[in-house]
Amino acid sequence: MQMLTDRSKVVSDKKMTFMERIYIPAIVKGMFITLKHFFGKKTTISYPEQKREFSKVYRGQHVLKRDDIGRERCTACGLCAVACPAEAITMIAAERKPGEENLYREEKYAAVYEINMLRCIFCGDCEDACPKEAIFLTDRIVASQYKRKPFIYGKDMLVEPLDPSKRIDISARQTENVNKFKLEKRFAHNK
Amino acid sequence: MPLLKVTIDTIEVEVEAGTTIMNAARQIGGSVVPPAMCYYSKLEGSGGKCRTCLVKVSRSSSKDIRPLPKLVAACRTAVQDGMVVQNTTSPEVMESRQAITEFLLLNHPLDCPVCDQAGECHLQDLSYEHGLEDTNTVEERRTFEPVDIGDYIKLHMNRCILCYRCVMVADQLTDKRVHGVLGRGDHSEIGTHISKAIDNDFSGNMIDVCPVGALTDKTFRFKSRVWFTKPLDAHRECPTCSGKTAIWMKGSEILRVTGRKDKYGELEEYICNDCRFHHKDASDWIIEGPRAIERHSVISQNHYEKLKTPGTTEPEF
Numbered sequence: 190m191q192m193l194t195d196r197s198k199v200v201s202d203k204k205m206t207f208m209e210r211i212y213i214p215a216i217v218k219g220m221f222i223t224l225k226h227f228f229g230k231k232t233t234i235s236y237p238e239q240k241r242e243f244s245k246v247y248r249g250q251h252v253l254k255r256d257d258i259g260r261e262r263c264t265a266c267g268l269c270a271v272a273c274p275a276e277a278i279t280m281i282a283a284e285r286k287p288g289e290e291n292l293y294r295e296e297k298y299a300a301v302y303e304i305n306m307l308r309c310i311f312c313g314d315c316e317d318a319c320p321k322e323a324i325f326l327t328d329r330i331v332a333s334q335y336k337r338k339p340f341i342y343g344k345d346m347l348v349e350p351l352d353p354s355k356r357i358d359i360s361a362r363q364t365e366n367v368n369k370f371k372l373e374k375r376f377a378h379n380k
Numbered sequence: 381m382p383l384l385k386v387t388i389d390t391i392e393v394e395v396e397a398g399t400t401i402m403n404a405a406r407q408i409g410g411s412v413v414p415p416a417m418c419y420y421s422k423l424e425g426s427g428g429k430c431r432t433c434l435v436k437v438s439r440s441s442s443k444d445i446r447p448l449p450k451l452v453a454a455c456r457t458a459v460q461d462g463m464v465v466q467n468t469t470s471p472e473v474m475e476s477r478q479a480i481t482e483f484l485l486l487n488h489p490l491d492c493p494v495c496d497q498a499g500e501c502h503l504q505d506l507s508y509e510h511g512l513e514d515t516n517t518v519e520e521r522r523t524f525e526p527v528d529i530g531d532y533i534k535l536h537m538n539r540c541i542l543c544y545r546c547v548m549v550a551d552q553l554t555d556k557r558v559h560g561v562l563g564r565g566d567h568s569e570i571g572t573h574i575s576k577a578i579d580n581d582f583s584g585n586m587i588d589v590c591p592v593g594a595l596t597d598k599t600f601r602f603k604s605r606v607w608f609t610k611p612l613d614a615h616r617e618c619p620t621c622s623g624k625t626a627i628w629m630k631g632s633e634i635l636r637v638t639g640r641k642d643k644y645g646e647l648e649e650y651i652c653n654d655c656r657f658h659h660k661d662a663s664d665w666i667i668e669g670p671r672a673i674e675r676h677s678v679i680s681q682n683h684y685e686k687l688k689t690p691g692t693t694e695p696e697f
Binding site: 264265266267268270271276277279280282283284296302303305308320337340341 | 491492494498601602603604605607608678681682690691692693694
């Protein structure tokens, strides 16, 4: 039969020599390989104390951004939910009432916004679909839980804090196009 | 009366005398049909305002083989025997359509994420197909103070493109129209003059004929995006109208009731306000079956049959 590769070895059951039969040279050879790795470069790190450097565009836990004056950017347009391949995002919209202009940027906002982190595959499609620069994936890791329920992240977990010093920096994710979009007035969203 | 032979985008069709280019193209169907923002075949006198249906007539008739000097509005121009019309095959037409789209969007706000019409908006479809990626203008868009025109209909004058369809539907469906276009030029706006509420039994049809999100259903306002709802054909015994409607459901809840629209976005039958606004219980309706939605429509992207609200994405244990 013709072989597909040339890596096959002919197997033989010829009798082992005395040196092969006492196995000691083979054990010593194996131990030498093991000992050699004691002095080589380690490939693991001790995780909680040491942390690996993340990619600038690492796709971890989502954040719902606020704008410069602290209003929520999300307007519950549903494009993230329809783009989501895992169907992890659900929301309920509500109308902004007079007096809430400092809370929400547009006349419609997300009263409930939930991401099921068990369903989420962190593909970043929601971020791409968002027309309002509201949802971003960040380099934060979704914490492990004992139960399933706490993995459903509501607005309390997703919206970034109002305090400017505690805002979540996503500037590394904002491409040149995005920044241009924000700076140029003619691209500005309707007021 | 012999039939007239017209060629639209190299496809020949025979139509009766007096047919417009638009209707001749609709007899062929498909991509040769020019888009229409103001023309509505069920409304007499509609059309000729938005100019999106401009087409090139490269041969006026079999007797006069000269082309027409300018692009003509397909909805207002009657066909001649031997006429040769170019729609998508003419670069001139496509260029003008792009310009018209830009004009229509001059004052139209970019609030599709907020607008309830998004997903079934004709202007959205038009600008998706023919619009520019960004705008050439730096001027502020025209804005109006919000006006309350009644309990059921929400008017967003900023979004209006002044197609006059809602005015015509009120004229031709009811005996007394209470709203109209006030002001002139840039100040034209839909209004009820002496803040009179629109309370006619058939006023809800204004919502369906509106090509944009200027007139929307207050009972559906911000309830759901269109593509998360499931459209079904349904009917009920109604003393005032035919009762044949499309209901838009989310789970077992009826979020919205509209008339049934054909492939050009025109109502098959007008329905009354009672059917539209007051019957949101599934037991009120006899469901005929799912509505056929075009495969490329965002509404058919809906894969949320089972997920109703937040909190239902994870089963209880």
